[in-house]
Amino acid sequence: MKNLFVGNMSFQTTESDLRALFEPFGQITRIHIVQDRETGQPRGFAFVEIADDAEAAKAISALNGKEVAGRALKVNGATPRPERGGSRGGGFRDRGRGGREF
Numbered sequence: 001m002k003n004l005f006v007g008n009m010s011f012q013t014t015e016s017d018l019r020a021l022f023e024p025f026g027q028i029t030r031i032h033i034v035q036d037r038e039t040g041q042p043r044g045f046a047f048v049e050i051a052d053d054a055e056a057a058k059a060i061s062a063l064n065g066k067e068v069a070g071r072a073l074k075v076n077g078a079t080p081r082p083e084r085g086g087s088r089g090g091g092f093r094d095r096g097r098g099g100r101e102f
Contacts, residue, residue: 001029001049001050001051001052001053002049002050002052002053002055002056002057002077003047003048003049003077003078004022004047004048004049004050004056004059004060004075004076004077004078005045005046005047005074005075005076005077005078005079006018006045006046006047006048006063006073006074006075007044007045007073007074007075008044008045008071008072008073008074009042009044009045009046009068009069009071009073010044010068010069010070010071011041011042011044012042012069013033013042013046013068013069014033015031015033017068018031018033018046018048019031021063021068022048022050022059022063025050025055025056025058025059025062025063026050026051026052026055026056026058026059027050027051027052027055028048028049028050028051029049029050029051030047030048030049031046031047031048031049032046032047033045033046034046034047047078056077059075060075060076060077063075064076
């Protein structure tokens with residue numbers, strides 16, 4: 001399976017639009033349109049997972065730079081997000097006094 005990054009999308013692009021765009025190249029196993037956590041609005045990019053690597057390469061070749069809804073799409077192989085280190089807080093903190101602070 002190959003995960004593709006699709007960027008520079010119109011904010012009105014739907015999952016159906018992406019499916020219609022990518023289905024001619026192979027079996028789509030997943031589509032995820034990224035949304036802003038606070039507003040719930042699309043952020044203008046998505047990830048499309050295609051079952052076969054060769055089919056994914058054909059999709060990249062055909063769709064990278066293709067104009068859709070007045071925007072030139074950026075399509076390439078998605079790179080895994082680096083793991084975040086450390087804690088983000090939100091729990092108890094031991095201050096070395098034997099007790100815990102809230």
